[in-house]
Amino acid sequence: MTDKKPGFFKRLFGGEQPVQPPAPPETQPVSAPVPQPVGPTPAPPPDIVPEPEPAPLPGPPETTPDYVEDIEAQRAVPEPEATAFVPLDPPAVVEVPVETPRQGWFARLATGLKRSSDQLTGSITSVFTKRKLDAATLDELEDVLIQADLGLETATAITETLRRDRFDRDVSGEDVRAVLASEVEKVLGPVARPLVIDSTRKPFVILMIGVNGSGKTTTIGKLAQKFAAEGKSVMLAAGDTFRAAAIEQLQVWGQRTNAPVISRPAGADASGLAFDAVTEARAQGRDVLIIDTAGRLQNRDELMNELEKVIRVIKKVEPSAPHATLLTLDATTGQNALRQVEIFGQRAGVTGLVMTKLDGTARGGILVAIARRFGLPVHFIGVGEGVGDLEPFTASDFARAIAGTD
Numbered sequence: 001m002t003d004k005k006p007g008f009f010k011r012l013f014g015g016e017q018p019v020q021p022p023a024p025p026e027t028q029p030v031s032a033p034v035p036q037p038v039g040p041t042p043a044p045p046p047d048i049v050p051e052p053e054p055a056p057l058p059g060p061p062e063t064t065p066d067y068v069e070d071i072e073a074q075r076a077v078p079e080p081e082a083t084a085f086v087p088l089d090p091p092a093v094v095e096v097p098v099e100t101p102r103q104g105w106f107a108r109l110a111t112g113l114k115r116s117s118d119q120l121t122g123s124i125t126s127v128f129t130k131r132k133l134d135a136a137t138l139d140e141l142e143d144v145l146i147q148a149d150l151g152l153e154t155a156t157a158i159t160e161t162l163r164r165d166r167f168d169r170d171v172s173g174e175d176v177r178a179v180l181a182s183e184v185e186k187v188l189g190p191v192a193r194p195l196v197i198d199s200t201r202k203p204f205v206i207l208m209i210g211v212n213g214s215g216k217t218t219t220i221g222k223l224a225q226k227f228a229a230e231g232k233s234v235m236l237a238a239g240d241t242f243r244a245a246a247i248e249q250l251q252v253w254g255q256r257t258n259a260p261v262i263s264r265p266a267g268a269d270a271s272g273l274a275f276d277a278v279t280e281a282r283a284q285g286r287d288v289l290i291i292d293t294a295g296r297l298q299n300r301d302e303l304m305n306e307l308e309k310v311i312r313v314i315k316k317v318e319p320s321a322p323h324a325t326l327l328t329l330d331a332t333t334g335q336n337a338l339r340q341v342e343i344f345g346q347r348a349g350v351t352g353l354v355m356t357k358l359d360g361t362a363r364g365g366i367l368v369a370i371a372r373r374f375g376l377p378v379h380f381i382g383v384g385e386g387v388g389d390l391e392p393f394t395a396s397d398f399a400r401a402i403a404g405t406d
């Protein structure tokens with residue numbers, strides 16, 4: 001990446017702050033919607049797509065410690081209309097990106113990370129133009145690397161390598177970029193791990209979590225496509241019951257990928273839905289069940305309680321589930337992503353990460369800081385909105401793209 005843009009780095013880093021996604025609707029005390037688990041093999045009701053309720057609940061259902069026990073008690077009184085098993089007939093108008101011909105995925109990653117890499121390489125070049133490597137230069141470089149979200153440890157590792165090998169010698173921007181790529185790859189190598197579907201689990205339950213708009217539903221669609229292409233039978237659960245549009249979005253993905261979608265009307269209880277979905281997927285012998293959840297900010301305690309409840313209820317049906325709890329991270333978020341990984345990890349037991357929107361961000365460096373701090377597997381990266389735009393994560397490609405080396 002050779003474009004040097006004087007002042008660009010400063011403009012970007014000078015004012016840019018981690019973006020907080022919009023908060024979900026306020027939770028109000030509501031009378032707990034009665035969870036309506038049904039028997040193991042509910043028949044599809046004649047009305048396939050449920051009408052959204054006129055006034056969706058503004059927040060998650062009430063949390064009570066004995067909620068889970070309530071669910072079990074209420075299993076004795078199933079209400080067939082509670083679960084909508086929706087394999088077909090998506091709603092008429094839902095925006096889901098369509099596939100268009102495009103460049104290869106690495107090119108998209110490299111193009112997407114160009115803003116990150118331009119900032120880095122531009123700054124590195126300006127620091128290292130015709131200069132011998134001295135302490136001041138190393139300090140400047142460390143600042144550049146920290147401001148690129150790579151994290152203090154990685155920044156220090158890079159400057160220490162240079163100090164050890166090149167101190168008091170001429171060093172070019174290219175040399176520094178090579179060290180950067182190598183150090184980034186060193187950090188990311190151990191976390192670049194594929195998502196392995198244990199075929200002895202039927203269904204293998206994947207719970208998708210993350211803040212609002214981080215790409216959960218889109219990633220579910222992409223994963224469903226991937227698994228279907230591998231010959232796996234997939235079921236989806238529209239667990240983002242706060243938003244009718246999210247339910248519809250998942251139904252469209254379900255139709256595209258030929259995966260049945262378990263859903264309930266907007267405003268229904270997400271835990272009850274998860275319960276039904278695991279029960280149904282098991283009854284049908286599905287290979288994989290992917291459960292969507294409503295977006296929530298990690299600092300919204302009541303919403304995180306609700307997520308914990310969803311997990312508890314899933315375990316009521318299958319104690320070993322969820323078998324993967326994937327946190328989607330929006331790459332454009334920057335530093336806030338560290339907090340998301342920390343809190344979602346504590347509350348929901350994240351097993352792996354998917355970083356989305358790497359096709360257009362200046363904040364890609366944050367993945368390095370996350371990898372170093374948490375060591376969680378990074379399974380996939382999203383490089384676009386289309387169904388084919390999910391790629392297994394590879395450390396060397398990411399390192400090359402962010403350092404602008406080929």
Ligand SMILES: Nc1nc2c(ncn2[C@@H]2O[C@H](COP(=O)(O)OP(=O)(O)OP(=O)(O)O)[C@@H](O)[C@H]2O)c(=O)[nH]1
Nearest residue numbers: 212213214215216217218295356357382383384385
């Ligand atoms: N460019 C790009 N856009 C993406 C990617 N992944 C998701 N998006 C877009 O990001 C937006 C939000 O994605 P969703 O999948 O709806 O996010 P969500 O986490 O389910 O959102 P909530 O249900 O509101 O929490 C949509 O416009 C997606 O098309 C990606 O890898 N690249």
